[in-house]
Amino acid sequence: MSLRFITLRLSIIRGLAGKILVLYLLLQVEAAFGQNASSFDDIKKEADKFFKEEDYVRAYKLYSQLVSNFPKDPEYNFRLGVCMIYAEPDKKKCLPYLKAATGAGKEAPKESEFYLAKGFHINYQFDEAIKHYNTYKLSASASQVKKLQVDREIKSAANGKHLLSNLTDLEVISKTQLSESDYFRNYKKIGGKLLVKPDEFKTSTDKKKKEKSVVFLPNTGELVYFSSYGEDDDNGRDIYVAYKKADGTFGKPEKVKGINTEFDEDYPFLHPDGKTLYFASKGYNSMGGYDIFKSVYNEGTGSWEAPVNMEFPINSPDDDYLFVTDSLETIAYFSTGRQSVPGKIDVLKVKTKRRPIDILAVTGKVIPGSPEYPLACSITIKDLFSDATIGNYNSEENGDYSIEVPNGGKLVFTVETPGLETQSAQVNLPFTKTSKPFRQTISYESGKLKVLNYFDEPTNDDDYLKYLKVIEKKARLDVNEGENKIPDSGPPETVATNTNSSGKSTNTPNTPANQPKQTLSNTELSKIAKQDAGESKKEASELNRGSLAAKDAGNKQKQAADKKLAEANDALNKANEIVDLDEKKVALETANEQLKIAEREKNSAEKLLVFATALDDDAKHKQKEAELNDQYAKELEKAVKNKNSKESLAKLEDLQKQITEATSYKSASEEITNGIKNEIE
Secondary structure: OOOHHHHOOOOOOOOHHHHHHHHHHHHHHHHHOOOOHHHHHHHHHHHHHHHHOOOHHHHHHHHHHHHHHOOOOHHHHHHHHHHHHHHOOOHHHHHHHHHHHHOOHHHOOOOHHHHHHHHHHHOOOHHHHHHHHHHHHHHOOHHHHHHOOHHHHHHHHHHHHHHOOOOEEEEEEEEEEEEOOOHHHHOOOOOEEEEEOOHHHOOHHHHHOOOOOEEEEEOOOOEEEEEEOOOOOOOOOEEEEEEEOOOOOEOOOEEOOOOOOOOOEEEEEEOOOOOEEEEEEOOOOOOOOOEEEEEEEEOOOOEEOOOEEOOOOOOOOOOEEEEEEOOOOOEEEEEEOOOOOOOEEEEEEEEEEEEEOOEEEEEEEEEOOOOOOOOOOEEEEEEOOOOOEEEEEEOOOOOEEEEEEEOOOEEEEEEEOOOOOOEEEEEEOOOOOOOOOEEEEEEEEOOEEEEEEEOOOOOOHHHHHHHHHHHHHHHOOOOOOOOOOOOOOOOOOOOOOOEOOOOOEOOOOOOHHHOOOOOOOHHHHHHHHHHHHHHHHHHHHHHHHHHHHHHHHHHHHHHHHHHHHHHHHHHHHHHHHOOOHHHHHHHHHHHHHHHHHHHHHHHHHHHHHHHHHHHHHHHHHHHHHHHHHHHHHHHHHHHHHOOOOHHHHHHHHHHHHHHHHHHOOOOHHHHHHHHHHHHHO
């Protein structure tokens, strides 16, 4: 038996009375930060200043404080969300705040709809992005739509749908986060050198904008490609080329024909073959920000061929640029800002040869064979040959489910449906070079499991939605050298092992010789389970007591705060009746200060009550864990008496799964305490 249930332990709250005291003190400290009303005014002024200067890192910290104290303020939520788009590596965090801002009705900031679209866009949710971009266009002025390039953003999101409809895998050799000022120095053995653009290639406009782009100087040094705003900045950045003259100086730069668009182009790299140009552009079919493109010079026509997008995961809705390869085009470097904070850049070293995606997305539907059969079931997927578990999934109440499985895998689906016998079926997935989503159904005929696969359906641009989780994973560009070993032609063919309806293989690959050795007897495991059950019961009891204590303290503080609120409102009414203007001003300031203090104390009381509810939830989960451990111990004793009967082993396996799920529960009360600590910090 597996011993995971022993090692996977819930991080429990010990010394609970002390924890409640700490939380109470934290709430008082949090309230103390707001005792001086002017301090919030100062924070707001400083945050607004940084926001206007687009210093999103410093603005981010200040708006976080403001939102924690004024969680329903639409302007603070909006600005915090915008800061997160540009200053937070985890781009998903921006969405709740931008949704809160747009949901404020007439109080919603003017640009909140646009930036909510931007939030969806940068998180690969292109359909939602297009919807909100179009909603923004209905209320925005024509000048603002032009300034924010809304139509371009809509086109980029549509490009993203198309580019992600066929995923391939990228082999990442290394990933290094470096300073924005010298990240390019990490590029090695590239047939030349990278440096900040020399002044001799800068126009007056470049100098005025303090432009600091990177230039690649090939070892031959006969010509150089670089970007510039030009003399008038009509089209943003464009790519230029300058040729070396006989005297060693460079001639007047010329715009590269057939490469530049009305949008920005930058970071050109001419391959040593002299006819392959890699560059970054915000035009063409970019999915957002800079995308990396490749163009080949056609000597027959004397022109550059239409640039080709290097596609995902090299490109993303964020900025990706400076793609440089070795002479054989087998290894390349490129840089991205998709998961780095401002001031930092991720530099990737990758293999240029793309591989078929190693993960397939399957969407399914449980179809009732009879009205009494439920649609909610659990599905365990194992590799047919190694018996390794691929994943555990549950269908929804309506029977829908989504799973991720290996490309070309030969699998065993074990389906558990309440009221029916647990059964298995073999599923052979076809190998595909495209990331098409597969569809299947699970049903029962006369109580027998039946899995039907529909793997020949056509693909379209909306298919990327089925692969959203895979896209998010691959977009991180984690080092994965050697992990995807699927060759272009697919996995090697192997002799299939037949599986009957009970899930028993007729050729079991795991023989007793290669099974893990049992280190503890069932009697010893039963003893450990009983100990765990006793500890869990004790912790559940302590959590219950803590919940009652926190609830009592919260209610008392809330009553006191409500009383102060009533007194403050009464003082405010009396202040408004004062005739003398100077006296009235002083009285109003005093009453407003009393009102703010009372509101802060009420807010602290409400947080303490939420904490009490969280403790109660923790207690219920801990009690459930105790009950499961008790059941596990009893089943182990039965297994010993019945000499490991199949029924006992099946129950033990099921209980073990439930214990694993129970111990993976994250303490709600601990998260609340940590959240308040973070707010104070």
